[in-house]
Amino acid sequence: GAVVSQHPSRVICKSGTSVKIECRSLDFQATTMFWYRQFPKQSLMLMATSNEGSKATYEQGVEKDKFLINHASLTLSTLTVTSAHPEDSSFYICSASPSASKETQYFGPGTRLLVL
Amino acid sequence: DAKTTQPTSMDCAEGRAANLPCNHSTISGNEYVYWYRQIHSQGPQYIIHGLKNNETNEMASLIITEDRKSSTLILPHATLRDTAVYYCIVLLNSGGSNYKLTFGKGTLLTVNP
Numbered sequence: 001g002a003v004v005s006q007h008p009s010r011v012i013c014k015s016g017t018s019v020k021i022e023c024r025s026l027d028f029q030a031t032t033m034f035w036y037r038q039f040p041k042q043s044l045m046l047m048a049t050s051n052e053g054s055k056a057t058y059e060q061g062v063e064k065d066k067f068l069i070n071h072a073s074l075t076l077s078t079l080t081v082t083s084a085h086p087e088d089s090s091f092y093i094c095s096a097s098p099s100a101s102k103e104t105q106y107f108g109p110g111t112r113l114l115v116l
Numbered sequence: 117d118a119k120t121t122q123p124t125s126m127d128c129a130e131g132r133a134a135n136l137p138c139n140h141s142t143i144s145g146n147e148y149v150y151w152y153r154q155i156h157s158q159g160p161q162y163i164i165h166g167l168k169n170n171e172t173n174e175m176a177s178l179i180i181t182e183d184r185k186s187s188t189l190i191l192p193h194a195t196l197r198d199t200a201v202y203y204c205i206v207l208l209n210s211g212g213s214n215y216k217l218t219f220g221k222g223t224l225l226t227v228n229p
Binding site for chain 1: 148150152154157158159160161162165203207215216217218219220221222
């Protein structure tokens with residue numbers, strides 16, 4: 001149980017294009033989903049917290065107009081990197097907290113984004 | 117926020133127990149200790165969590181000292197697939213129903229054949 005998927009697992013795009021990453025909780029409902037970013041040899045950094053049906057809460061320094069988050073259902077959240085640039089290349093990881101156990105986060109496998 | 121301190125790296129022989137320490141001397145009474153691990157190029161994996169009592173599940177055991185200022189994650193029979201970065205995290209309740217995890221640098225555990 002408690003499986004979280006991400007799609008795509010890997011994406012290469014040209015500078016200036018937008019990329020959408022999906023995060024799904026497969027066997028549980030998640031009121032809250034989180035989006036993290038991880039640069040090489042660094043730890044995970046929380047980007048934003050997303051609650052179903054409401055606007056995401058972004059961490060300091062994360063541009064909400066660049067990283068659009070939609071959490072339209074209890075099993076799906078999407079992160080759209082708009083007008084991607086090479087410095088946005090990173091490993092993007094989502095996590096989901098079961099509605100019945102909000103303290104625990106279950107992570108997706110991550111999406112590796114390379115912007116050329 | 118309660119901070120955690122972990123060794124940067126540890127080695128363990130395959131089949132032996134791996135004991136990963138974590139200091140969290142500023143932990144408050146209602147903060148949990150969580151352990152996650154991240155195998156290279158994968159998303160983190162939840163391992164175990166606890167408040168005061170020792171906990172055990174199919175993956176590991178968590179031993180929390182009586183004063184709660186430190187804890188030890190025990191992998192009873194480490195395998196090569198347990199090689200990963202292990203994160204000890206004190207859970208911050210960010211208000212409402214959201215619980216934010218703050219990842220430090222963790223401990224790189226290398227299990228050797």
